Amino acid sequence: MTTAMTSMQRVLTTLGHQEPDRVPFFLLLSIHGAKELGLSIEDYFSKAENIVQGQLRLRAKYNDDCLYTFFHAPLEVEAFGGEVIFSADGPPNSGRPIITTPTDIHDLTAPKVEKTRCLQKVLQATRQLKAEVDDEVPIIGVVMSPFSLPVMQMGFASYIDLQYEQPDLLEKLLQVNMQFCIDWANAQLSAGATAICYFDPLASPTITPREMYLKTGFMTACQTLAKINGPTATHMASGRCLAIVDDLVSTGTAAVGTSVLEDLTEVKSACAGKLSILGNLNGVEMQHWSEEQAELAVKEAISKAGKGGGFILSDNHGEIPWQVPDNILLAISTAVHQWGRYPLRHS
């Protein structure tokens, strides 16, 4: 195929497990928008207009295939009444847990999307981006999975304790989070998001044994994704996915964000025709890559997973660190445009 496609056509073709004109790539940049606008990270996220300008400038600069309306992970905890802690050189953190003792779960209710200011900012940014690009570029919205959000709501260790020791309260928590997740995802889709990235690092066998996942996060994902009115991609945020590929297919998701800890050839083989792959450049190492290393990493990923479509090149975490310099992001872009044209020359 030689005719240039729009980013939307390119992405939809690969998600249909066909080869588009070239391998699509998502530079999942959130806080880098602040650099583009010369703002602090906290100021950047204070207005929807900043995110709109940041995303448009980043795409113009790196020529990738999506716009990303992800603000930061603690946003949803903020919606539940939690605290967001900003830093000068990295993504915001969630502060003190909103669930300080498991019995707090009895009183937990899902925030109303239409009444929550921090969520409305995201929807405003989504609507404005949609007005800018219409159907030419996919807009990727983000939700935290109901199964993974509790890490920020109550702390990682307390959440693991809850899973093993208080299954009734776990179920109650998942139900509250599920209702919120569905409402939040559908609000983003209504505002113009093309698809939803369902961040579910706890689903990964890196974090949760498959037996526990099948009883908890898997059931939650099946029920949640069925009620989200658009396509979803499940992201492991650096965790492994190979052992649960077929389970992920059963949840109804269209793609999986996989880890650099796994070989892309093996992941491609396991997912072929069933699940598209998003990944898996090493964002942590990227901060000291040379341009040559960036090109090699892109070539290797494309050669392992590009053939036949079903592959979007991306980093393996779902967010590229602040410390990654612009010349490396440009080198990645250049390499995808050079080595990602179908038919592939070096698979």
Add this chain to the structure above:
Amino acid sequence: MVPQQQKAPFKDILLACDRLAALNLAKQWQDTMTPTAAIDQLIVPVLEDIGQGWEQGSVALSQVYMASRICEEITTQLLPALSRKNTKQPAMAIALLNDYHSLGKTIVYSTLLASGHTLKDYGRMSTAELVQRVIADKLKIILISTLMLPSALHIAEVSKQLKGHDVHIIVGGAPFRFDPTLWQQVGAHAMGRTASDAITLINEFLGAKS
């Protein structure tokens, strides 16, 4: 000598995160082996196995966490004689630098207590607070846990300020697993990929010093 066949059931119980079964099993050890044998030949090797399993992808982090907490309970409550094991060990502590997610630190802390070591838990600290505390407490070993890349990079400042204070800096956490050269970049002396690596690294340090 602890029979080899005791390891497998103990490991299975830990991987099933069955705290009560693990405690019941450990109570039986009190009649059949010394606390030192229980720790050195059962608890530590099994925790090392579990750590290796996580590294290789066959064990989940939640299992590593639960295993470390259960073993900590066994060592500190059922095998109290072990508190005398490391009376000659140098002063050491563990801290979470800047981040707000402390699971990694909790696992390493529990694993070290389970292996019979004693150390202080500084909790979450900023760079300046950590440097000040390490110097004030005259530490010989500081273990620093991080989750986020910026926090890992801030260890470079800790290393710089502790230069000349004869403190061994051991780092760990996700950024170091994803970038095997990062620990050198930030001036640490060693990096642990798993919680049980901390036991090995401390023992190596103590061996080199003695």
